[in-house]
Amino acid sequence: MELTTPTGASILVNLADDFIHGFAKMKVKRIGYGAGQSDMDFPNVLKLYLGEASGRRFNHDEITLLETNIDTATGETMGYLFEQLFEEGALDVVLVPCIMKKNRPGHILKVMCNQADVEQLTALIMEETGTLGVRVMPHAHRLTLSRRIVEKKVVVGDREFKVRFKVAFDSAGVIAFERAEFEDLRRISKKTGLSLRKVREELKS
Amino acid sequence: MELTTPTGASILVNLADDFIHGFAKMKVKRIGYGAGQSDMDFPNVLKLYLGEASGRRFNHDEITLLETNIDTATGETMGYLFEQLFEEGALDVVLVPCIMKKNRPGHILKVMCNQADVEQLTALIMEETGTLGVRVMPHAHRLTLSRRIVEKKVVVGDREFKVRFKVAFDSAGVIAFERAEFEDLRRISKKTGLSLRKVREELKS
Amino acid sequence: MELTTPTGASILVNLADDFIHGFAKMKVKRIGYGAGQSDMDFPNVLKLYLGEASGRRFNHDEITLLETNIDTATGETMGYLFEQLFEEGALDVVLVPCIMKKNRPGHILKVMCNQADVEQLTALIMEETGTLGVRVMPHAHRLTLSRRIVEKKVVVGDREFKVRFKVAFDSAGVIAFERAEFEDLRRISKKTGLSLRKVREELKS
Structure with missing residues (x-):
């Protein structure tokens, strides 16, 4: 059974900026009900809440996250790569120690950057460390102050x-x-x- | 060259719940062939497999993954934040030690949560640790038992x-x-x- | 105000293979300008750059990344799981030590694989470690040599x-x-x- 009319759907799509799962964090100010004409197995009622958003209002932006697992470079090289990545435009860089195949201690290199810098930073990582593949995580949304x-x-x-x-x-x-x-x-x-x-x-x- | 007719495409779209790359994990029960009328450079044959899915049948749901790199909080603060995140609805929390810029030892905080709790948990993380940005990884699909x-x-x-x-x-x-x-x-x-x-x-x- | 005509949009969509944010990494060879007829608040001019891509030309593919947090298996089990995952088709496996709730030392298991192997590898991880949920990160794009x-x-x-x-x-x-x-x-x-x-x-x- 369809629970909205084409008109209802089109009002929603045009007036709403965003949809969320669950109930919005807000102080409810007013509540309204509207009753429909069809007889259904459940109360045919639409409920609207009007409220003021509570909590922080964040800025939103998008960044790209590069990741690669490295066991082919020395600590010296990794330290130098760190510096170079920042010089070439990386927004943040972290190294996470990890255990790789064949008992090899390695590091996951995580680089946060703008999409425009992905290829250049990837080339730098490959040339310094000898890694053959870099994962580009799909545009992470970021909430910032x-x-x-x-x-x-x-x-x-x-x-x-x-x-x-x-x-x-x-x-x-x-x-x-x-x-x-x-x-x-x-x-x-x-x-x-x-x-x-x-x-x-x-x-x- | 188009390899399907509009009718074929519309049957596929309406009957299939999902598409996968590669071959499905199943015990094949029946195989059928259908020959087309056009003459092509390769055999113009459509092959259909009917089978029973093998292996585990998982539940599917979606969760959101928050991530932030922290070098501005003490161990005491991080431990307390851990508790608070669970109280505010986090599904799981882990801390991963890492190396950050300027030789700083830091931690990646990873919080699994429902989308409705993203903003509240982000505000908590920021206020306790003084970090200015939290990454919201796009809805990770989750296979569960x-x-x-x-x-x-x-x-x-x-x-x-x-x-x-x-x-x-x-x-x-x-x-x-x-x-x-x-x-x-x-x-x-x-x-x-x-x-x-x-x-x-x-x-x- | 719309800044393109339907014809302009359709030329773009049909001729372009990809869109990027920011300016492409290239050596600019030629630049062209075209002036529009409408009078606007800003110069009504379209600028085109023709250039040769500079930097590395990467191969592109997609992989899937499985992640789960484990505190229910011994080191022995984790080591054995490592081997088994590679035998069952994992492309790469890493273990990242982490701190979990209730002061528990744990590991994040990260498995890179093809999408067709997701369910089989997930079943293996669950049966060996007793974990109840595995996150499937949406198809990470990968740049490779x-x-x-x-x-x-x-x-x-x-x-x-x-x-x-x-x-x-x-x-x-x-x-x-x-x-x-x-x-x-x-x-x-x-x-x-x-x-x-x-x-x-x-x-x-």
Whole structure:
């Protein structure tokens, strides 16, 4: 049995931006019912919820994930490849130790990148490591927070420093958290002789 | 050259539930041939196999896989996040140690969940770890066995215990294996003072 | 506003084999402009680039990736499963150590295979390890180099050996690299008593 008319289907398709499984995370504001004319085995009623989305509003983008299993390169080569991948446009790179066939210790190389860089990064991986195949995982959707950098003056020991804070906020402008930039804490640690741990503690107090 | 007529294509599309690459795993029962009228460079023959599927009949469902690389949280935080993710509806959570940029030891957090929970779990991960992006891997198809719990009486040492067994069976009702519930073995180990290993051995004998 | 006519769209769809985000990796040979008749808020100009693809020309194929998290099998069982998976047609298998719920050390088993083998390999994994679900990652696209085996005579110590080299070349026939087959180096190491490291060095000189 069809549970919608062509008109109903066409309204849905044209008005809805997205469909989800399950119930949306929202604060329900209003509820409406409409009764149909056909007699069915179950109540012939359409229920509509109008609500305000609760929770974070994320940014959405798409990235590509490259993966390959490597047992044909030394640690030296892998470390150098890491650097080169970032230079050639990789967004992030991680190495995961793993066990491969014939008792071989190996690594899974995972590279996050834009689609336009797939072929160039793949060529680089192959030429440096001698691997013959790279998997291109279909465009992973990514939920992100926006970030802006805010500079603050802080006192560590008896000296004043400028520290950049990464402020993460969602697409509704709500701040999720802020985090001092690592490179600035590192600089303060070097200049004051205090441990990184100590510098972090001073910032919080 | 087109190798099917519109009628042939429409029969296929309407009668077939699924298409696979390669040859289906089945016991072939009958084979039929039909010859076409056109003269081609190769035998113009259509071959049909009728068979019974062999092997396990799995249940199929879809889950979503969240992934993010984390180097901004302590072990304490990660352990606590683990608990929280399960409380908020995660189906499974694993942490994979990895090497990140700038020689940083990190972890890939992998969360299996239903699509309806993606945004809430993502918000939790971001707020606890300070990561700015979470990858949402496109709906992984999942093959599963069904399970039912069967309670049996077993003798361990000189005492009788009730032990639940997880019985795994496929969609044709064929039992694949059964496995004593860990929590029950744990309870017997505590009560008898025997090691978990010893308890397992007693159960098998 | 629509930025193409039906004719324009249909030319694109029929002539293009593929669409990419971003700009193609190529050496631009010629550039052409065409001006449209409508007056718009921006220059109504179509720009075409004709170029030669630069960089490697990869082969493309599709593989399927199976994944499951396992904490219900011993190391012995996992090692044996490894062997069996290759015998049943797996293209590659890796084991990634991970941390699972309740402080359990576990492994993520990743199996690369052809789609036709998914159900059989899944059944094998379930029966050996007692896991109840296996994720089937949607057909990962794979970029590969072709390979051919070339046999060369090499002198190691004062003896001559035949060594097979795997020569990797792209779809334009350009050689990317060559690599001595591990099993041949292993054989020479055994026969000469030299370390594998030493054998490799002799080959390079």
